[in-house]
Amino acid sequence: METTKFAIPEIIFGRGSLNYAGQCALRLGAKKVFLVSDTGIEEAGWVQRLMDILEEAGIDWIYYPRVTPNPRDFEVEQGAEFYLKNGADVIMALGGGSSMDTAKGIAIIASNGGKIQDYEGANRVQHPLPPMVFITTTAGSGSDISQFCIITDVKRGVKMSIITRTLVPNISIVDPLILRTKSETLIIQSAVDALAHAVEAYLSRIASPFTEPQSLKAIDLIMRNLQDAVETRSLDSLEKLSIASIAASTAFSNAGLGAEHALAHSLGGHFDMSHGVVHPIMLTTVMRFNLPSCTSKMADIGRVVLNKRLGSDLDTAVQGIEKLEAFFASFNVPLKLHQVVPAEDKKHLEPICKMAVHDACNLTNPRPASWEEFLVICEEAW
Amino acid sequence: METTKFAIPEIIFGRGSLNYAGQCALRLGAKKVFLVSDTGIEEAGWVQRLMDILEEAGIDWIYYPRVTPNPRDFEVEQGAEFYLKNGADVIMALGGGSSMDTAKGIAIIASNGGKIQDYEGANRVQHPLPPMVFITTTAGSGSDISQFCIITDVKRGVKMSIITRTLVPNISIVDPLILRTKSETLIIQSAVDALAHAVEAYLSRIASPFTEPQSLKAIDLIMRNLQDAVETRSLDSLEKLSIASIAASTAFSNAGLGAEHALAHSLGGHFDMSHGVVHPIMLTTVMRFNLPSCTSKMADIGRVVLNKRLGSDLDTAVQGIEKLEAFFASFNVPLKLHQVVPAEDKKHLEPICKMAVHDACNLTNPRPASWEEFLVICEEAW
Numbered sequence: 001m002e003t004t005k006f007a008i009p010e011i012i013f014g015r016g017s018l019n020y021a022g023q024c025a026l027r028l029g030a031k032k033v034f035l036v037s038d039t040g041i042e043e044a045g046w047v048q049r050l051m052d053i054l055e056e057a058g059i060d061w062i063y064y065p066r067v068t069p070n071p072r073d074f075e076v077e078q079g080a081e082f083y084l085k086n087g088a089d090v091i092m093a094l095g096g097g098s099s100m101d102t103a104k105g106i107a108i109i110a111s112n113g114g115k116i117q118d119y120e121g122a123n124r125v126q127h128p129l130p131p132m133v134f135i136t137t138t139a140g141s142g143s144d145i146s147q148f149c150i151i152t153d154v155k156r157g158v159k160m161s162i163i164t165r166t167l168v169p170n171i172s173i174v175d176p177l178i179l180r181t182k183s184e185t186l187i188i189q190s191a192v193d194a195l196a197h198a199v200e201a202y203l204s205r206i207a208s209p210f211t212e213p214q215s216l217k218a219i220d221l222i223m224r225n226l227q228d229a230v231e232t233r234s235l236d237s238l239e240k241l242s243i244a245s246i247a248a249s250t251a252f253s254n255a256g257l258g259a260e261h262a263l264a265h266s267l268g269g270h271f272d273m274s275h276g277v278v279h280p281i282m283l284t285t286v287m288r289f290n291l292p293s294c295t296s297k298m299a300d301i302g303r304v305v306l307n308k309r310l311g312s313d314l315d316t317a318v319q320g321i322e323k324l325e326a327f328f329a330s331f332n333v334p335l336k337l338h339q340v341v342p343a344e345d346k347k348h349l350e351p352i353c354k355m356a357v358h359d360a361c362n363l364t365n366p367r368p369a370s371w372e373e374f375l376v377i378c379e380e381a382w
Numbered sequence: 383m384e385t386t387k388f389a390i391p392e393i394i395f396g397r398g399s400l401n402y403a404g405q406c407a408l409r410l411g412a413k414k415v416f417l418v419s420d421t422g423i424e425e426a427g428w429v430q431r432l433m434d435i436l437e438e439a440g441i442d443w444i445y446y447p448r449v450t451p452n453p454r455d456f457e458v459e460q461g462a463e464f465y466l467k468n469g470a471d472v473i474m475a476l477g478g479g480s481s482m483d484t485a486k487g488i489a490i491i492a493s494n495g496g497k498i499q500d501y502e503g504a505n506r507v508q509h510p511l512p513p514m515v516f517i518t519t520t521a522g523s524g525s526d527i528s529q530f531c532i533i534t535d536v537k538r539g540v541k542m543s544i545i546t547r548t549l550v551p552n553i554s555i556v557d558p559l560i561l562r563t564k565s566e567t568l569i570i571q572s573a574v575d576a577l578a579h580a581v582e583a584y585l586s587r588i589a590s591p592f593t594e595p596q597s598l599k600a601i602d603l604i605m606r607n608l609q610d611a612v613e614t615r616s617l618d619s620l621e622k623l624s625i626a627s628i629a630a631s632t633a634f635s636n637a638g639l640g641a642e643h644a645l646a647h648s649l650g651g652h653f654d655m656s657h658g659v660v661h662p663i664m665l666t667t668v669m670r671f672n673l674p675s676c677t678s679k680m681a682d683i684g685r686v687v688l689n690k691r692l693g694s695d696l697d698t699a700v701q702g703i704e705k706l707e708a709f710f711a712s713f714n715v716p717l718k719l720h721q722v723v724p725a726e727d728k729k730h731l732e733p734i735c736k737m738a739v740h741d742a743c744n745l746t747n748p749r750p751a752s753w754e755e756f757l758v759i760c761e762e763a764w
């Protein structure tokens with residue numbers, strides 16, 4: 001095996017695990033925590049609760065509330081200045097992907113200097129970051145687990161991917177009690193996003209024995225629990241979905257993704273669609289495209305989805321894909337591209353496919369795909 | 383779910399991954415590495431190779447070669463003094479469990495002061511440790527992955543367990559090229575040790591969705607690859623066994639172990655037997671004892687061992703245990719206690735069982751066991 005690298009944060013998981021936030025910060029040497037969150041979380045009372053927990057642990061804190069969706073370059077640079085001026089020593093984020101990516105961006109600039117653009121791409125962060133403790137409020141983005149940070153370059157109008165192992169937080173706290181307030185749409189979208197992460201990471205060219213079991217576990221948990229989570233909103237099912245999200249994030253953070261995410265990035269960027277909307281439309285079509293290049297691994301997915309193995313790998317794989325299609329259809333979500341893209345915009349698919357083919361996720365797809373092939377996939381999903 | 387905590391190091395795995403040692407140290411902020419190893423590894427040329435790698439990365443180092451098997455209290459205290467005097471900033475161990483546990487002991491004292499006895503037990507280390515990079519030469523002890531450190535208290539004549547998440551090294555490098563020189567005995571013993579870790583961690587009362595897939599993956603890899611590794615010594619099979627060892631260590635470090643390890647500690651301490659010798663004798667007997675308390679989970683193990691699921695959980699579980707017995711019997715190792723304990727020493731089993739029942743591992747066993755029950759287990763395995 002070629003060298004493979006595997007990194008995840010320490011994970012504190014369970015109902016009430018937020019209460020460990022003070023101990024976690026202390027263990028990382030905290031005297032003054034830099035706390036990143038947003039007004040929504042603040043209004044829900046969680047920021048105050050966390051401040052109380054830190055005070056009980058005898059830790060000082062400084063609050064940085066200026067998080068916006070899709071954090072921008074100048075915001076993390078301002079944040080870093082604020083961090084340094086206030087002499088904080090541990091960075092804590094309480095929120096979804098935006099709060100966590102803001103915290104990561106601040107951590108990079110505060111310890112490595114320069115501008116956030118200097119770190120775009122893979123492995124460009126040289127010096128250690130301040131210790132980071134993240135507390136997710138969505139259990140969907142995976143930023144609490146992953147080595148990814150997405151910051152918008154305002155001038156160029158692009159979302160920059162910054163990817164390096166030092167961006168994995170030291171400690172990730174996942175408290176299902178915080179997750180109770182998720183809307184039905186957010187439950188479905190987070191789960192579908194995690195499912196796509198798990199499938200594409202499993203089939204990735206750089207999947208490893210360290211990521212594969214995580215992918216299969218995530219697929220299994222989502223197939224068995226999403227319906228119940230939507231119907232009953234039981235804490236048990238929501239908890240299982242957040243375990244699935246952690247497993248899927250663990251897998252994709254270390255194994256990368258594939259052609260479906262490459263397309264989701266271009267489609268989503270162009271038409272302003274979230275990943276959770278794109279996946280039920282595109283995932284199984286891309287799986288059919290990839291099938292000839294990874295039949296045996298696709299059969300492993302089929303075995304988990306069907307909970308049995310059929311006569312041949314091909315049968316298991318194909319029926320697994322069909323079961324996934326039926327699974328998506330059981331939720332009230334669009335299943336065809338024409339449901340979310342106006343007919344007059346169909347002409348944009350060609351430039352979108354030409355952009356997708358250069359997406360980093362396409363590098364780890366099991367079957368090399370040209371832009372013409374991406375266009376055929378979009379036609380099939382239309 | 384109650385709060386569960388999951389921690390593993392960042393793992394750099396693969397043939398030639400030793401070459402990343404310099405980069406790893408740099409990423410942790412190293413200017414001067416404190417390198418712990420022993421004369422055996424030194425004579426095999428690996429210490430010099432590592433020093434060259436550090437020098438190429440522009441990192442200064444100080445070498446601490448005074449590692450003995452079963453490291454002792456005064457040794458780690460001397461080591462900590464040496465560490466502090468030399469102004470090192472990252473601790474690197476290259477070796478088996480002894481080198482790694484020595485390095486962990488030094489890290490504790492250097493950053494938390496006092497005596498190593500102050501930290502015996504669980505979660506007694508308060509302050510952060512210096513960054514640690516470990517490179518295993520055996521892929522068996524699990525110290526490169528786990529939150530455990532075992533140091534001998536010379537006065538009391540006991541092995542102290544120090545258990546805390548800060549003992550998980552920052553980075554663990556597993557290079558199968560270093561593992562090529564393992565003897566046949568060491569190959570079998572490491573694999574059997576990992577198998578027992580995986581089984582007991584899977585059945586543990588605090589097993590979690592974060593540890594269970596790791597256990598099953600380890601069991602699967604060991605069942606499919608140990609025979610070939612012993613017969614052909616192929617690098618492929620050895621590599622798969624070291625992946626199994628990482629998975630099993632990940633599982634037991636976070637889920638704990640069970641009654642079989644409780645017995646192995648007492649038996650091994652009394653008769654000076656390694657774990658690898660005890661497991662083929664005791665593991666399946668303890669599994670039969672535990673069966674009524676965890677039939678469904680034992681069936682999961684059976685399904686992996688047999689590579690199929692039978693009509694009922696009980697059938698799958700029982701045939702899985704029988705297949706494990708046949709697996710151990712296929713290697714030239716003792717299968718009964720009387721083969722390793724002289725008949726005149728059988729009378730020691732009672733005090734041994736009375737000690738085992740208080741072992742920390744017994745706390746996480748799926749079925750509570752009294753010392754009388756332990757004695758019945760020993761009789762069955764006699």
